[in-house]
Amino acid sequence: MAQFWKPGTEKPRLLDDEEGGVLFLSSSFSSSSSGYGYASIERQRQRLPVYKYRTSILYLVESHATSIVVGETGSGKTTQIPQYLKEAGWADGGRVIACTQPRRLAVQAVASRVAEEMGVKVGEEVGYTIRFEDISNPDATRIKFLTDGVLLREMMDDPLLTKYSVIMVDEAHERSISTDILLGLLKKIQKRRPQLRLLISSATIEAKAMSDFFQSSKRRQVSEGEELRPRLEPAILSVEGRGFNVQIHYVEDPVQDYVQAAVSTVLLIHDQEPAGDILVFLTGQDDIDVAVKMLTEEARSNGKNSSGLIILPLYSGLSRAEQDLVFSPTPKGKRKVVISTNIAETSLTLEGIVYVVDSGFSKQRFYNPISDIENLVVAPISKASARQRAGRAGRLRPGKCYRLYTEEYFVNEMSAQGIPEIQRSNLVSCVIQLKALGIDNILGFDWPASPSPESMIRALEVLYSLGVLDDDAKLTSPVGFQVAEIPLEPMISKMILASNELGCSEEIITIAAVLSIQSIWFSGRGVQKELDEAKLRFAAAEGDHVTFLNIYKGFLQSGKSSQWCHRNFINYHAMKKVMEIREQLKRIALRLGIVLKSCERDMQSVRKAVTAGFFANACRLEAFSHSGMYKTIRGSQEVYIHPSSVLFRVNPRWVIYHSLVSTDRQYMRNVISIDSSWLTEAAPHFYQQQQQQLNPIIH
Numbered sequence: 112m113a114q115f116w117k118p119g120t121e122k123p124r125l126l127d128d129e130e131g132g133v134l135f136l137s138s139s140f141s142s143s144s145s146g147y148g149y150a151s152i153e154r155q156r157q158r159l160p161v162y163k164y165r166t167s168i169l170y171l172v173e174s175h176a177t178s179i180v181v182g183e184t185g186s187g188k189t190t191q192i193p194q195y196l197k198e199a200g201w202a203d204g205g206r207v208i209a210c211t212q213p214r215r216l217a218v219q220a221v222a223s224r225v226a227e228e229m230g231v232k233v234g235e236e237v238g239y240t241i242r243f244e245d246i247s248n249p250d251a252t253r254i255k256f257l258t259d260g261v262l263l264r265e266m267m268d269d270p271l272l273t274k275y276s277v278i279m280v281d282e283a284h285e286r287s288i289s290t291d292i293l294l295g296l297l298k299k300i301q302k303r304r305p306q307l308r309l310l311i312s313s314a315t316i317e318a319k320a321m322s323d324f325f326q327s328s329k330r331r332q333v334s335e336g337e338e339l340r341p342r343l344e345p346a347i348l349s350v351e352g353r354g355f356n357v358q359i360h361y362v363e364d365p366v367q368d369y370v371q372a373a374v375s376t377v378l379l380i381h382d383q384e385p386a387g388d389i390l391v392f393l394t395g396q397d398d399i400d401v402a403v404k405m406l407t408e409e410a411r412s413n414g415k416n417s418s419g420l421i422i423l424p425l426y427s428g429l430s431r432a433e434q435d436l437v438f439s440p441t442p443k444g445k446r447k448v449v450i451s452t453n454i455a456e457t458s459l460t461l462e463g464i465v466y467v468v469d470s471g472f473s474k475q476r477f478y479n480p481i482s483d484i485e486n487l488v489v490a491p492i493s494k495a496s497a498r499q500r501a502g503r504a505g506r507l508r509p510g511k512c513y514r515l516y517t518e519e520y521f522v523n524e525m526s527a528q529g530i531p532e533i534q535r536s537n538l539v540s541c542v543i544q545l546k547a548l549g550i551d552n553i554l555g556f557d558w559p560a561s562p563s564p565e566s567m568i569r570a571l572e573v574l575y576s577l578g579v580l581d582d583d584a585k586l587t588s589p590v591g592f593q594v595a596e597i598p599l600e601p602m603i604s605k606m607i608l609a610s611n612e613l614g615c616s617e618e619i620i621t622i623a624a625v626l627s628i629q630s631i632w633f634s635g636r637g638v639q640k641e642l643d644e645a646k647l648r649f650a651a652a653e654g655d656h657v658t659f660l661n662i663y664k665g666f667l668q669s670g671k672s673s674q675w676c677h678r679n680f681i682n683y684h685a686m687k688k689v690m691e692i693r694e695q696l697k698r699i700a701l702r703l704g705i706v707l708k709s710c711e712r713d714m715q716s717v718r719k720a721v722t723a724g725f726f727a728n729a730c731r732l733e734a735f736s737h738s739g740m741y742k743t744i745r746g747s748q749e750v751y752i753h754p755s756s757v758l759f760r761v762n763p764r765w766v767i768y769h770s771l772v773s774t775d776r777q778y779m780r781n782v783i784s785i786d787s788s789w790l791t792e793a794a795p796h797f798y799q800q801q802q803q804q805l806n807p808i809i810h
């Protein structure tokens with residue numbers, strides 16, 4: 112079991128006090144808040160640290176084109192600043208104030224909270240938009256929360272974002288690809304629309320670097336009558352003060368197994384600490400499922416340590432209803448344990464959370480443009496993330512954060528900020544978005560952090576071979592424009608378009624929905640044999656994609672039963688999410704004129720449609736390889752079929768994969784067998800047949 116420094120000794124520190132040793136006292140507010148007292152919402156708002164800065168913030172927004180606001184987690188940036196702007200008149204005359212978030216869950220939660228504070232219904236004066244869900248009213252919505260990706264999509268219809276008077280880019284430290292593209296484009300828009308105000312906010316952003324980015328725009332010649340224009344150099348405001356104290360505890364020695372350590376820590380808190388819910392940060396659906404199972408079994412076996420625990424997973428692959436459970440009040444005498452990925456890391460306030468357990472890891476993308484391989488890897492988080500995680504406690508009363516790494520590691524080894532996603536990702540989706548927005552010179556685009564030219568060129572090549580870009584690197588019509596319109600990876604979008612011609616759109620839309628979530632299988636330790644047996648019941652000789660179709664059919668025939676899922680080691684929540692995404696994709700397909708049609712048993716059409724999207728991921732089994740070694744056609748990389756695939760050990764000669772994961776080797780996940788002749792048929796720009804040998808044209 113992980114050993115922590117005990118509270119009361121000199122070791123526990125308060126949030127952010129890792130270097131100096133000076134203990135901060137809680138700032139201006141320390142008593143009641145929603146659910147814990149009788150203060151009116153107005154009084155609660157006035158107690159937030161940001162309130163003292165209301166006038167300064169409004170002055171800066173008035174006088175500067177760009178303002179950067181840095182303030183502790185919980186100081187009130189996200190919920191309050193949009194309201195201040197509205198109160199000051201920035202939403203008058205039909206204008207709208209936008210506030211972007213990197214994550215969907217945060218968008219929904221923050222919109223509900225702000226609507227509640229303003230005493231209005233979500234979808235009216237306060238609204239939100241996330242991919243596939245628009246809860247706003249163009250005539251009534253004055254404050255709109257949205258993901259940064261959605262705001263980018265809005266630019267396709269309205270390139271200058273004319274309806275917005277102020278755009279607040281919140282949690283900018285996360286530096287998601289969409290945030291970076293957005294920052295680059297907003298800087299461009301400001302040159303054309305000087306009235307637009309930008310407000311960049313975060314608890315942990317490197318304000319100076321961000322300011323330099325916005326500063327670097329060339330000074331415009333100010334002509335007569337322009338004195339009222341805002342100043343171009345960005346203003347930086349630091350909001351002092353914090354919510355309630357969060358005591359930080361570190362482990363004394365590094366832990367071997369962070370899932371096991373997280374479970375033991377939850378039991379330790381439950382046993383020794385007063386009432387209050389617990390939020391645990393793990394990395395993904397797989398280790399969350401394992402932790403939920405370990406805790407549930409502990410509770411079932413009536414371990415005295417676990418009675419009264421309500422254990423809830425939280426990750427993006429869960430259905431909306433399942434995610435909403437984490438917001439429901441905890442019944443008296445119970446303790447809620449939410450086990451989450453980093454989707455709960457920023458902007459969320461979960462009312463009862465008093466304790467946070469931070470594994471120190473998250474799943475992150477890493478892309479190698481030389482091999483053209485992108486992996487999702489469990490990697491250490493940054494200090495900025497660690498602070499955000501700790502900040503989920505102490506929002507409504509004092510809290511504690513248990514870090515499953517040593518203080519020495521945090522201080523000396525953890526990086527201050529993560530690497531921006533744009534520098535460690537495949538850029539296919541990013542390039543198509545910029546192209547759709549009419550940005551032709553992508554290499555010359557003004558990025559907050561430049562992606563590597565190799566990654567850009569790789570992306571341009573793939574889009575060209577998908578038929579999305581033409582010889583002049585412009586979007587093709589109609590394919591390029593249609594692919595850009597579907598809010599999915601371009602390869603999946605292309606697969607959907609191809610299914611229309613092949614008469615299998617019903618099947619391909621199901622496959623696209625399954626590929627959009629991490630896994631539909633239940634993951635658990637010690638149940639591998641049962642899981643493998645369950646897979647065999649659905650396994651299709653063609654591969655995983657066709658197996659998904661069998662599972663989906665079985666799920667429908669069972670009447671969407673949770674018991675059926677349980678018996679077959681299928682994650683019921685994930686299946687519900689698949690249903691949700693499938694419905695949304697159907698709507699988009701119809702809008703694009705795709706005819707919904709089933710190919711019944713003709714799985715060749717399905718495999719050809721997958722090939723039309725994913726031909727770049729084709730691999731050939733090495734002749735005489737007894738170890739199941741494949742080589743990618745494009746980069747001659749050594750890869751293997753993942754043990755979770757139904758084609759593991761089957762090893763067909765030619766396969767296509769959806770994604771790669773790297774552990775001791777590069778493993779292909781979600782694999783389908785193909786006929787090599789389909790590759791030249793689907794991508795004549797990409798492959799050529801030379802003397803019985805299939806070769807990539809683009810290396």
Ligand SMILES: Nc1ncnc2c1ncn2[C@@H]1O[C@H](COP(=O)(O)OP(=O)(O)OP(=O)(O)O)[C@@H](O)[C@H]1O
Pocket residue numbers: 144145159182183184185186187188189190191224313314354457458459460462502505506507
């Ligand atoms: N749903 C909610 N229920 C109760 N109180 C809430 C809720 N949302 C926010 N609050 C209160 O408002 C405070 C400020 O939240 P807000 O999200 O605006 O802070 P922030 O500075 O943006 O923090 P972060 O950087 O963590 O997103 C919280 O600490 C909490 O006290």
